[in-house]
Amino acid sequence: MEEGENAKMKSILRKRRKKMIYIILVIVLILGLNFLLNPLRWPANQIRNRLLNQTPIGTSMEDVIKVVEGNKKWEIENIRYDFGYTSLEPPFDEIGEKSITVYLGEYWNPLVVDVTAWYGFDEEGKLIDVAVRKDVDTL
């Protein structure tokens, strides 16, 4: 009788253990997918390509603003009608006559990594280039 109860108990514990392992695996899988599928973790040039797919060269400033505003995770930091943005590469020329700075978000690596995009427009307000940079906040 006692042996039977022990066996039953063992079986219940085994099932619970299995359940726990499945739960942990699912959590690890979700975290892993979140890590892999988070576009902010992509290299900066791939993020830039994705932005250019959404708003190709020649897109109007108004349309770019609409697309950016449509993404709840993004934040427009600055819209400038008097200056372009500073190129991220030497000789650090001004790109365009107008510009928009967009904060795309952050992730932990484990340090905080911020991702920012700059859109440059010509005098007519047509998109001429996009730049993306990741800033690691560290000492």
Added chain:
Amino acid sequence: MDPSGNIFVPRRTLETYINLEPLPTAKTDYLNGNSVSVYLGVHQVKFGPIPTGNYHSSVIIYASHDSDIYKENGDMFNNSYADGVSYATLGAGGVFNLKADLNRKKDKNLNIKKEMINLNISDETTVGQLFELHNNYTTKQSSSKTKYSYFPGMFNDSSKYYNSNSYAAGLLKAAGVENIPTPENKAPGFKKPLPNYKFGIHGGGRKR
């Protein structure tokens, strides 16, 4: 009530007797009547959500829209502060190598600053020099890399490793700023400024 119609309440009275959170203050006038001004901004670095207790410093440059430097380099002053005033930041960070950039996200976030140290620079020539020295460093940083360490000299040969605080201190030193104040908060590397040659200054004069 003051002559313009604003209600004046003594701030200390409110905080002391009603025990409120400190009242939001009006925007600080960082220009103090000058066309430009330079500050050292200091904020705490975090590992994810966890504060590390160590602080990062960067150079913050305010410019009036009437200043020549703003008219010529307005694209660099990408952050608006108040009506007719914008600012730019010069700072660095790294993982393996020390990388400097204009307007890094946390450098330009004034809300997280623990200290704003006035460097008493109000001439556009020195500000122009700061940008030029920063550009000298960033132009060469891909080909002539500077080794990065979170704590320069603690776990490695101190003569070769630098961090963001070394960058800010070195940049100011290269521009000839005297009596550079050290942040009150723990800013490792600040007392180990990046040498002048990293900013394109060789020997006694600037390399042209």
